[in-house]
Amino acid sequence: MTMREFLETRHKVEYPTFVKVLKALPKERFDYRPHERSPSAAEIIWTLAHESQACCEMVDNGQTNWTHVPPPADPEAILAAFQTQYTALGERISRLSESNWQNKVRLLIDGKLYRESPVGEFLWYIFFDAIHHRGQLSTYIRPMGGQVPSIYGPSGDDPGPSS
DSSP states (O other), X not given: OOHHHHHHHHHHHHHHHHHHHHHHSOGGGTTOOSSTTSOOHHHHHXXXXXXXXXXXXXXXXXXXXXXXXXXOSOXXXXXXXXXXXXXXXXXXXXXOOTTGGGOEEEEEETTEEEEEEEHHHHHHHHXXXXXXXXXXXXHHHTTTTOOOOOXXXXXXXXXXXXX
């Protein structure tokens, strides 16, 4: 299995877990943040959607320009954006050839070059960042009034699938 195939597989396998975590977040509390310096739940989910969109732009165009875009006020729009962009990125990963996996891409932040690397390396970087943010969101669920789903094993609220 190549690294591209492995990412494609992991991207598909992790999607249901992302959905479980996102569904567990009470929509009426998307403004929740555990500390004034912490991002809100809405901002984190929006970041996940925005990162997937940026990865799509990198695959399509060889670069993306990251700028701060505040999330919409509607939680359903935020969740829909995540689903749309995550799915779009999965489609692009599956279409990438092994030779294109090595193409150099550029991440600009507010128009300035921040990072240049092979697209495959960048896609893994963002995938790990997405899993990090999912974990961050999982710590928001209980204080927001929700129940924490099982992620890789049982939680205090969800024993997970029975064997």
